Amino acid sequence: MATRRAFSEESLREILLSLLVKSLLRFKCVCKNWGNLINNPSFTIDHLNLSKKKKPPQHLIYDYGAANDAPTVTLVSDKGIDEQNFQRLGDNITNLLGSIDGVFFLERQIGNDILCALWNPANREVRHLPAAAISFESFAVGRHLVFGLEPMTKDYKVLYYNQIEEYAAIYSCSRDSWKIFEHNTDVHQNSMMCKKSFYNTADYLNGSYYWLLKEKTDKCRILSFDFGNELFVKMEGPPRGHEDYSWSTDLILLGDSVGILNFVEGFVKDVWVMIQPGVWNKLLTIHLTTPTKSFYDNSFILVTKSSRLVSYNVRTNKTKLFEFRHPGLKSFPECGGCGVYYYKESLVTIKRKGNSELHLSRCLTKMVNKY
Template sequence: MATRRAFSEESLREILLSLPVKSLLRFKCVCKNWGSLINNPSFTIDHLNLSKKKKPPQHLIYDYGAADDAPTVTLVSDKGIDEQNFQRLGDNITNLLGSIDGVFFIERQIDNAILCTLWNPANREVRHLPATTISFEYFKCDRHLVFGLDPMTKDYKVVYYTHRDEYAAIYSCSRDSWKIFKHNLDVHQNPSMCERNFYNTVDYLNGSYYWLMNNNCRILSFDFGNEVFVEMEGPPRAHEDYNWSANLMLLGDSVGILNFVDGFVHDVWVMIQPGVWNKLLTIHLTAHTKSFYDNSFILVTKSSRLISYNVRTNKTRLFEYRHTGLKSNPEHGGCGVYYYKESLVTIKRQGNSELHLSHCLTKMVNIY
């Protein structure tokens, strides 16, 4: 009688790495060995990297104006709707930032208070941020509340500042606390110098958050590792009095700018290195731009459907998902479109006897 041979640990690991997070969360309970393997920080890193390389792109649609009986979150790809069974995170959500390695930052306004939360949709973890001594004044037009990751320590951080104040606040997930610091910007030089990007998904890249400055098209960034602001030159002006009408975007691993020229004509600029720019191409966009990812625009058609356009390959893909809210900005109760890769990254608070995930991942980074 033939006996069944068990998979080797290496083969089992390869099989598990190819599975979605929902399946892995169930398989953690199969046996102690499987649970230990899936919970290992190196498995989390490898699963995320494999997801980025091999799995098709997905987009998380958040409906800011959803009725109580309608789903607020839908996961879609160019093949159709992937999932709508997400936890409902409550009402009064005013801002959703991310995702960064599968994690989102949520801002919620309750009466006059601002509540901040981190959220991983894949493993359904939610982490509420503690209060800070600095006031998050929601109606300030020059306020910025941004979300990023220190690439060396794998520590999620949130930064709040306004152009009128010389002090800013930064939250560190590993410390689980806010720190007030005096930033290095000249707050009196230009009190309203940064544009808020309504796309919300394209501002973070490789450890820095980026803003586009008004009119002169300079770039301001925040380095999450060193916790400092950095200013750099934008693309050259056509003439001295030229005012830009532009939005920040990402093209692969580069910061880009989409500048309105005339009618449906737009120029696409790419930053080759800090302050050095190259005009990549001129394109005609007849549809409303909703978001960006990789080398693609996410546009909304007249029939309220999403379509992606890759500027490198000149190829388009039509999504089967349709929603009238796609034509409106999130701040007006419309839908936000966020590029998304699911992950096993945990954001739960750990006890004193346990290492925080970011510390574990730091060790893995140093090893590799």
């Protein structure tokens, strides 16, 4: 009689790496060996990297105007709706940012209070942020509340910045507290306006958050915040030709580059990419006849007249129509419509750490620094 041979640990690891997070969360309870393997920080990194490389892109649709009996969150790809069920996050969500390695930042207003949290939809973890010793007034002029990651230490951070005020505040997951610091961006004093993107997913890249600076002289600059050094930096925008940079100019991300989508006339827009700080290249001129919802990789996510999503890759000139339809896609989140967020599920944990979890976090930091 033939005997069964157990999988080697290497073979088992390869099989588990190919599975969805919801399956891995169940398999953690099968036996101690499987649980230790899945909880290993190196497994989390490899699973996320594999997801980025091999699994098709997904988009999380958040319906800011959803009725009480309607789902607020839907996960879609160009193949249709993913059946994964997300927890309801409740009403009064005014801001959703991300995702960064599968983690979102969300802001909720309850009465006069503003509550902030981090959220990983895949493992259903929510981490509520402590209150800060600074007011986050929702409708304050020049207010920006943004989300980012320090890549070397994998420390998620939230920045509150008001271009009119002298001080800013930053929250760090590793510290689990807010820090108030003085900044010297001089944006308001120099008659510049720090423009927030409509897209909410088009601002963070490789450890920095970016804003478009619009000056009264129609000059265009970029302001960035480095989450590692916790410093602001200003850079020159594209050279101005015969056309001015209007308020319809938007900051975008294309691949690993910061870009600018500049209105020319009618439906004609120029796409610029920054090849190094302050150095720009005009990539192409395109005709966009439908509203843009977000960006991922080298693709624009657009909305058709029939309220469906379509992706357009500017480098390959290929389009893909999503098998998903929602009337709220035609409106921006600020108007009670739908936000469209590029999403890759991950095992990343955002729970507050006990002693054993702190040890795992330090191991993760050492591994990231090593590679």
